[in-house]
């Protein structure tokens with residue numbers, strides 16, 4: 001089976017571009033399951049009911065998020081209302097929504113887990129302890145993790161920690177695709193970051209002049225989405241659904 005994971009979709013521009021590329025992606029990679037990180041899918045960042053729906057309409061089976069999950073107050077209830085919209089599992093107890101879901105495909109079940117790193121990020125619960133607990137609860141062999149983290153070291157360490165215990169770990173959050181995709185010795189597919197989907201000539205999707213100004217002068221700046229040509233970044237994992245182990249992993253980058 002093939003699972004396609006698409007990295008952080010930026011704004012309506014990114015959502016529309018991804019929708020326009022779905023036929024090409026389907027033809028090229030024949031995905032059985034599509035998972036999309038939507039934490040930046042709303043115009044102005046975060047995720048709204050409307051941006052989540054646009055990702056569901058283009059065929060996303062599961063939407064993952066990250067540090068921008070709850071940025072849009074008006075849409076926080078979406079995390080209760082949309083069953084396959086996830087937020088990082090290591091948020092404190094009592095926070096809306098869920099950190100994993102299970103897709104029942106009849107012949108097999110697929111679990112998707114969302115987790116956030118804590119190095120240079122919000123001090124959520126320890127992701128290593130949380131995933132250990134979740135793996136005891138999740139009753140299926142095919143487990144895919146969106147590990148939304150800043151530090152390469154934290155993602156690499158998590159990859160080795162989970163090798164042989166999950167099907168694949170996709171790093172997200174930096175919006176820059178890394179060239180280190182591999183199947184680890186225990187059969188877990190791994191990539192440090194799948195990259196982003198949206199305007200390519202930008203700073204993580206944001207208009208480059210605004211980003212330069214912010215970093216150059218350290219004064220408040222209004223970030224806007226860049227209006228340059230888009231690309232789709234992600235990864236496809238071929239896996240054996242009987243064992244839950246990956247056979248291969250391939251980077252996706254479509255312009």
Ligand SMILES: [Fe+2]
Pocket residue numbers: 008039040066173175
């Ligand atoms: Fe992001």
Ligand SMILES: [Fe+2]
Pocket residue numbers: 039066067068148172173174
């Ligand atoms: Fe993020």
